[in-house]
Amino acid sequence: MTLAPQADVRPTFVRPQTDRASLTIKGTDRVGIVAAVGTLLSRRGANIVSLDQYSDPQDDAYFQRTVFSKPGLRAELPALREELRSRLKDDFELDFTLRDMATPKRVAIFASKSDHCLLDLLWRHRRGELPVTIAMVISNHPDTADEVRTFGVPFFHVPSTGPDKTAAEAEHLRLLGGNVDFVVLARYMQILSGDFIERVGVPIINIHHSFLPAFVGAGPYTKAKGRGVKLIGATAHYVTEDLDEGPIIEQDVARVTHADSVAELKRRGADVERAVLSRAVLWHAEDRVIRHSHHTIVFP
Amino acid sequence: MTLAPQADVRPTFVRPQTDRASLTIKGTDRVGIVAAVGTLLSRRGANIVSLDQYSDPQDDAYFQRTVFSKPGLRAELPALREELRSRLKDDFELDFTLRDMATPKRVAIFASKSDHCLLDLLWRHRRGELPVTIAMVISNHPDTADEVRTFGVPFFHVPSTGPDKTAAEAEHLRLLGGNVDFVVLARYMQILSGDFIERVGVPIINIHHSFLPAFVGAGPYTKAKGRGVKLIGATAHYVTEDLDEGPIIEQDVARVTHADSVAELKRRGADVERAVLSRAVLWHAEDRVIRHSHHTIVFP
Amino acid sequence: MTLAPQADVRPTFVRPQTDRASLTIKGTDRVGIVAAVGTLLSRRGANIVSLDQYSDPQDDAYFQRTVFSKPGLRAELPALREELRSRLKDDFELDFTLRDMATPKRVAIFASKSDHCLLDLLWRHRRGELPVTIAMVISNHPDTADEVRTFGVPFFHVPSTGPDKTAAEAEHLRLLGGNVDFVVLARYMQILSGDFIERVGVPIINIHHSFLPAFVGAGPYTKAKGRGVKLIGATAHYVTEDLDEGPIIEQDVARVTHADSVAELKRRGADVERAVLSRAVLWHAEDRVIRHSHHTIVFP
Amino acid sequence: MTLAPQADVRPTFVRPQTDRASLTIKGTDRVGIVAAVGTLLSRRGANIVSLDQYSDPQDDAYFQRTVFSKPGLRAELPALREELRSRLKDDFELDFTLRDMATPKRVAIFASKSDHCLLDLLWRHRRGELPVTIAMVISNHPDTADEVRTFGVPFFHVPSTGPDKTAAEAEHLRLLGGNVDFVVLARYMQILSGDFIERVGVPIINIHHSFLPAFVGAGPYTKAKGRGVKLIGATAHYVTEDLDEGPIIEQDVARVTHADSVAELKRRGADVERAVLSRAVLWHAEDRVIRHSHHTIVFP
Numbered sequence A, B, C, D: 001m002t003l004a005p006q007a008d009v010r011p012t013f014v015r016p017q018t019d020r021a022s023l024t025i026k027g028t029d030r031v032g033i034v035a036a037v038g039t040l041l042s043r044r045g046a047n048i049v050s051l052d053q054y055s056d057p058q059d060d061a062y063f064q065r066t067v068f069s070k071p072g073l074r075a076e077l078p079a080l081r082e083e084l085r086s087r088l089k090d091d092f093e094l095d096f097t098l099r100d101m102a103t104p105k106r107v108a109i110f111a112s113k114s115d116h117c118l119l120d121l122l123w124r125h126r127r128g129e130l131p132v133t134i135a136m137v138i139s140n141h142p143d144t145a146d147e148v149r150t151f152g153v154p155f156f157h158v159p160s161t162g163p164d165k166t167a168a169e170a171e172h173l174r175l176l177g178g179n180v181d182f183v184v185l186a187r188y189m190q191i192l193s194g195d196f197i198e199r200v201g202v203p204i205i206n207i208h209h210s211f212l213p214a215f216v217g218a219g220p221y222t223k224a225k226g227r228g229v230k231l232i233g234a235t236a237h238y239v240t241e242d243l244d245e246g247p248i249i250e251q252d253v254a255r256v257t258h259a260d261s262v263a264e265l266k267r268r269g270a271d272v273e274r275a276v277l278s279r280a281v282l283w284h285a286e287d288r289v290i291r292h293s294h295h296t297i298v299f300p
Helices: A033-043 A073-092 A116-124 A145-150 A166-176 A194-200 A220-227 A262-285 B031-042 B073-091 B116-127 B145-150 B166-176 B196-202 B219-226 B264-286 C031-045 C074-094 C116-127 C147-152 C166-176 C194-200 C218-225 C262-285 D033-043 D071-092 D118-126 D146-149 D166-176 D192-199 D220-227 D262-285
Strands: A022-026 A047-056 A059-070 A093-098 A105-111 A131-138 A155-157 A184-185 A204-208 A231-238 A246-255 A289-292 A293-298 B018-028 B047-056 B061-069 B094-098 B105-109 B134-137 B156-157 B182-186 B203-206 B231-238 B248-255 B289-292 B293-297 C020-028 C048-055 C059-068 C095-102 C105-111 C132-139 C156-157 C182-185 C204-208 C231-238 C246-255 C289-292 C295-298 D018-026 D047-058 D063-070 D095-100 D105-111 D132-139 D153-158 D182-185 D204-208 D229-238 D250-255 D290-294 D295-298
Touching: A022 A033, A022 A073, A022 A289, A022 C048, A033 A047, A033 A059, A033 A073, A033 D033, A033 D047, A047 B061, A047 C295, A047 D033, A059 A289, A073 A093, A093 D250, A105 A116, A105 B156, A116 A131, A116 A145, A116 B116, A131 A166, A145 A155, A145 B145, A145 B248, A184 A262, A204 A262, A220 A262, A231 C246, A231 C262, A231 D033, A246 A262, A246 A293, A246 D033, A262 A289, A262 B134, B018 B031, B018 B073, B018 B289, B031 B047, B031 B061, B031 B073, B031 C031, B031 C048, B047 C031, B047 C048, B047 C262, B061 B289, B073 B094, B105 B116, B105 B156, B105 B264, B116 B134, B116 B145, B116 B196, B116 B264, B134 C132, B145 B156, B145 D132, B166 B196, B182 B264, B196 D262, B203 B264, B231 B264, B231 D250, B248 B264, B248 B293, B248 D229, B264 B289, C020 C074, C020 C289, C031 C048, C031 C059, C031 C074, C031 D295, C074 C095, C105 C116, C116 C132, C116 C262, C116 D118, C132 C166, C147 D146, C166 C194, C182 C262, C246 C262, C246 C295, C262 C289, D018 D033, D018 D290, D033 D047, D047 D229, D063 D290, D071 D095, D071 D229, D105 D262, D118 D132, D118 D146, D118 D262, D132 D166, D146 D153, D153 D290, D166 D192, D182 D262, D204 D262, D220 D262, D229 D262, D250 D262, D250 D295, D262 D290
Parallel strands: A105 A131, A105 A184, A131 A155, A184 A204, B105 B134, B105 B182, B134 B156, B182 B203, C105 C132, C105 C182, C132 C156, C182 C204, D105 D132, D105 D182, D132 D153, D182 D204
Antiparallel strands: A022 A059, A022 A093, A047 A059, A204 A231, A231 A246, A289 A293, B018 B061, B018 B094, B047 B061, B203 B231, B231 B248, B289 B293, C020 C059, C020 C095, C048 C059, C204 C231, C231 C246, C289 C295, D018 D063, D018 D095, D047 D063, D204 D229, D229 D250, D290 D295
């Protein structure tokens, strides 16, 4: 075992993000974008902390993520946004988002009875690993209510039985409206209607318990056992109307053998699911993920 | 996302182990051991569920783990043990342990302020993934008391300040005495004395936050950052008097880059630590690990 | 860099297998199989080197692989086989194979233009890592002829153009007939007819360049790019009449990003393919793989 | 198996690099570097293909790698270099290198009897995976001469026996002088003198057969077996006078068990070694690796 003469404190991983902003850019590649952004920021005395870019050679699409620091950022943000709009939008016809990283994104977590993904997100958040505000947990089962509230997070039980989800989804929209920046389905076992996906108006991240596109639909572990695969996996993706077809954010796998039962596949898979989902949530929270048709660009 | 028309129940991974026993054997390799064990068990109508063996070509050491099932096992166990003693001990000069798998091993978890390994073990146990009875949690800090008790597990706060650990260790021995079959140090940040290790009389499993033998001692993540490694790791091992030198049970690693700070190494490392420790605890609980001088045999 | 005062010789991994046999058993689980095999072998003075077994709880199927050593094995083999037949086949209704490990299995490798899997197998064989005799390489392209012959392996060019493979397959059967114990398709880009698979009468192992069942059929890397996956994989499997549906022997994956082109996926994938195929060939050569309907049992 | 109706050609991974340059920058972080580089390049009509940067928060060190394309690059390179010198060196006090990517780096590979790393580099180069010119192979054993020459690469046998390496190293320097941009030690089993390292004047990359800093020095697999580790590894690093202490470029590991002999560790390790070394060589060839005291920055 190990002696630690230094202080035994819980690390705080989410560094103070005051006076720090993220700028993401998306559009058609042209000469001079880096120069334009760099010049604009340096004239304002902003220091670029990181800059990543990617040009898709297939369709000349251009993506850039820049994090910069600037004392007194908050006050300057409106003027900076205006300047970026003029330069990037008008001159280069690029779309952009500019976000003050001092304000964490707000997220709602949807869950059902399985608690491994839900608890893992709550734990990581409490440890300071996830730079988000968990605004609420919504579940179609009351089972995890007490535990969620222990973390100081509001819990709402919205039952969803029978094929008609209209009432439940209306309640979901009422709870979410204006309160969240994205939604995470942490093994939520209900299908969202296309109408809901459209009306909620924020990105939705789901964890699918297979290595997509293998084993789409229900019961992937049973299917994996049936096919005799030697690895099982999990996939975090943005939700679209097409079930299990949304843009993939992250995937991982674990090794299994002929001797593993379906229950054992589920146990090993649960570890992969919670790891993959937490990475996808972290990356989305830090503006590292840019959607591009049915793909994602994920900056390191 | 995924529809699950089948029941959304939490899986119970720990199968009912009634009428099932594990038999581990250790000694010098000789012709006929498998025949002797197989014949003895089949005469009693026991069905071998799994059998693994390993012979070390270096020193002719022989290791075997057999799990078998037998209706009415509990009543027959004393007679069976006697028969095994006569056959294995007397005829073959082999050591063996025979354990009724209906009775889970009892474990005490030692922790400090860091909660990731502790909570992961508690949560896995609640999910039915760890076939143990968590008898108690002992910590030198009171911070995790409430959360531990939420899981229905007794929590004892045993402060340990100053260089003299005599009083604290006496209290540890008083709490543990006769109550546990093994001890797990879940990022417990105190050195155990050789005297304690001897007197406690049960195996102790520790998680070291590096890929041993790299970065022994304190502050392994700081050392890893200093050396510029591209992977960090964690090691679960049995505790011996020689710090960080005990027999290794399990290890794993995660990829890092030059851009990761020490805090980020700790964050990524925490995931590896809890995964590695939980595997080591599971395997020890299922009698899969046999110590052999300063090594381990780990049967799959 | 590293000084090696010890001799700098190429290791020979394939240990002398003289006086060593492998016994694989397959059938319905019953009490007493281990005892029967163990007793039979110990009476003949054979020492069990390793014994693995697996019982499928779904269908009570029983599988066992035993490796044993016995001085003067070759002379005793016929009698031993007879005894096993009487005991296992007649008493227990089990199927078994008994193989003298002093005689390596003979393999034919089929290849096309891509040489990474072919060369890796030839090189591993030369290093002493694959306990097989490479009887021949058959290719529908002459490109690799010189290189293959450098390894001392016969090369046969059997062109295969047009939809009618009858002539080519007849030539294949003529070359293989009686000469090989199994066939490996090392990125062989021609479909084998069901008639050929049946008539060749030996197992055929193929490497598919995707993580099956994802991306069956042609062009898996292009499909993977199209779907935006974050991992690519390869699958070694036995060939059946159903394309890409045969029992899986081994799989592995590599991480990719949005920035990787299809060519880059192929480059990374080639590494996975050759690693996965070489493991499958090794395990098949050592009788570690048992087919069970459309699954495999792979003993460690 | 898989049908490929599309052409079965060997992919060419090394894209035509004509009219493409890499620019690496190193120095102290200051506001405006990205803007300065971006503006300078865009004024010349150069398009930035990729840009990565990293600022070390510890010591304010700044690192940047930019790849840009420009029609007619070669003719403009001298003027561009002068302009960069004026802007980066004089105004920002930054060091930089500018390299025409149409001219591959020239490498010499040193080897001994073990061929796995050597052959893997030769194969990958022939497949078009490594954008280098392999100028020569130098070995202290003649064993691999024929095979190396099959790849069209000059082979020089420079015996090196006895403790005095002066004559051998003089011959090495004579062969290398002016002919190579870096040296790769592909399991070369001789220690290079500090004098040689200094006089050769180009970077030297070595593959060490352990997960450094574990198991420095000779016989790492034997040491790994002795310690009973559950993973073995390999490390590619730049060579410095301090044995096994140079800046790490890349590392990886493979899982092993108690049952693996030292010979088996070597076999599994060889796969890791060749994979790790080839990645390090590729990254160095593409200017992705920047040395910073005893660390490396590796841009993706």
